[in-house]
Amino acid sequence: MSTYFEKEKNENPKNSSLNFFTKINIYINAIKDKIIIYVAERWGIIAILLLFYFIRIFLCKGYYALTYCIGIHFLNSFISFISPLNDPEDDNLNNDISFLPINNNEEFKPFQRKLKEFQFWNVLFWTLIIGIILTFFESFNIPTFWPLLLVYFILIFILTMRHQIAHMIKYNYLPWDVGKKIYNPK
DSSP: OOOHHHHHHSSGGHHHHHHHHHHHHHHHHHHHHTTOOOOOHHHHHHHHHHHHHHHHHEEEEEOOOOOOOOHHHHHHHHHHSSSSSSTTOTTSSOGGGGGOOSTTTTTOOOOSSSSSSSHHHHHHHHHHHHHHHHTTTTGOOOOHHHHHHHHHHHHHHHHHHHHHHHHHOOOOOOOOOSSSOOOOOO
């Protein structure tokens, strides 16, 4: 009876790169499993990477189009992070599986996100890492008029958040906890 490692030794060289990437993926997943419980530390890493990215952009005096793309990706991920898993306005869903109560008479259902907190952190982390790496290549330094990109990003942010806040008010949900819940049996 041969073991997994003996089979691995007998494999052809074409699969060796696959095995290398599989091992890297296993190693990265093991690290993710260890850091998932350290919420504040993970977000501290994001803050440090973001600061490093902005210092790099400031010193290079360029890469504004790349920064705009990263900002749009962050905004898209943030909208998924604060959106409910099953939207009551979505026509493709059955109303019996909605996770948000539509009426006040319905029972309370906890808020479930489209994008979980750790997945959101993971998206931001890898986006920042890739963004920092791309700033070392001059081909990604596309000449643009950055004030226009900044105004456009602010406009998109305001319109998107206004729509999202109107959705939160309409369906009476908050995507985060605001302190300890106190039971009041009135």
